[in-house]
Amino acid sequence: MITLHHCPQTRSMRTLWLLNELDVAFRVQVHPFDKSLRAPEFLSLSPAGRVPALEIEGERMFETGAITEYLCERFSPDRLGRGPGTPDRMAWLVWVHFAETISQHAAALTQQHVAIYDDSMRSPTVMKLEAARIGKCYDAIEARLSTPVENRDYLLTSGFSAADVSVGQAVYMARYFRPFDDHPELSRWFDRISGRPAFQASLPEPEGRLYDREFYPAWEA
Numbered sequence: 001m002i003t004l005h006h007c008p009q010t011r012s013m014r015t016l017w018l019l020n021e022l023d024v025a026f027r028v029q030v031h032p033f034d035k036s037l038r039a040p041e042f043l044s045l046s047p048a049g050r051v052p053a054l055e056i057e058g059e060r061m062f063e064t065g066a067i068t069e070y071l072c073e074r075f076s077p078d079r080l081g082r083g084p085g086t087p088d089r090m091a092w093l094v095w096v097h098f099a100e101t102i103s104q105h106a107a108a109l110t111q112q113h114v115a116i117y118d119d120s121m122r123s124p125t126v127m128k129l130e131a132a133r134i135g136k137c138y139d140a141i142e143a144r145l146s147t148p149v150e151n152r153d154y155l156l157t158s159g160f161s162a163a164d165v166s167v168g169q170a171v172y173m174a175r176y177f178r179p180f181d182d183h184p185e186l187s188r189w190f191d192r193i194s195g196r197p198a199f200q201a202s203l204p205e206p207e208g209r210l211y212d213r214e215f216y217p218a219w220e221a
Contacts, residue, residue: 002026005045005053007033008204009211011103012052014064014169015071018162020198022075033210064166065097072162080162088156092163095144095155099166102137105130106173113177113216124218131218134178138186141167145185153192160193168193169202177216 004019006012006028019026031037037049045053046062054061061067072081082092108130112122144155155163171180171190180186193199204210 008208017202095163102170
């Protein structure tokens with residue numbers, strides 16, 4: 001049995017979405033996004049006290065990129081993964097791991113907007129810089145999706161894959177801080193992938209949301 005340790009609206013949603021796409025048996029253990037992640041029991045699963053953590057057949061994994069590669073290699077090497085020697089292998093690896101570049105900027109903004117309660121501790125400079133960096137990530141996705149190839153509906157020429165899951169989840173988080181209305185190809189791609197049943201099944205219940213707004217502007221006086 002696979003057990004995913006998950007906090008709603010965090011990086012572990014990436015693994016939850018992937019597991020739903022894989023259609024394998026798994027269970028989800030939901031944790032609050034608080035200091036309980038620093039408890040010794042959880043640190044034995046994820047030494048940095050972060051989600052996701054994955055238990056599978058007596059083994060433990062952490063880090064979303066590693067989890068994505070392992071699950072795809074084991075359960076879906078051709079449909080959601082791209083194996084060594086396949087034409088899209090290089091691009092698959094790049095985009096699977098580019099998700100973490102986006103996520104680090106969204107995480108910095110989550111800290112500024114959500115984790116910090118005292119306005120005097122928030123930095124308008126950090127907020128503006130990180131929002132701008134998310135915009136640069138959107139530019140990279142837009143450029144990829146604008147590449148003139150036949151049937152460019154997804155990040156890979158060969159079709160939907162875990163690369164779309166990884167980047168799509170990162171964009172889902174980033175949009176709370178930087179809209180992408182000015183990136184038409186990205187917007188169409190996100191509409192396409194967010195309509196998938198596996199994505200919808202990975203969304204949090206209203207009472208489990210980390211964010212209590214639909215959008216957080218870069219700075220509020």
